[in-house]
Amino acid sequence: QTVWLEGVGQTYLQRPRFTPDVANNVIRLEQRLAGEYRTGLTVTAKVSYKGDALTEATVKVGDFSPRLDLHIPEGKRFLWNVGDPHLYDVELTLSDASGNVLDS
16 A cells, blocks of 8 residues: 655645535535644635636635635536536635645
8 A cells, every 4th residue: 555644734724524405506515624723814716617717706714614605607507427527626725814825
């Protein structure tokens, strides 16, 4: 088995939780953070599908579990099923007050 170690900063992204709201064309994202709390942090999520940018949202971090609503444009909602699988690409970024990327 391959094993590796990754260094992390003082504050970093943990595993995100995505909850689809199909009826409202929204993906709800809860992005947990870990490490040292700092003021002025923001979390940004960018969603694309096959290279086509669909939506972007940014939220100021008020606690270690910020939430974002990602609104998928009408006609760009692609549901996954076994016979016709579709996956969105999501880029998550944690930035400090100066806009420096701390984790992605």
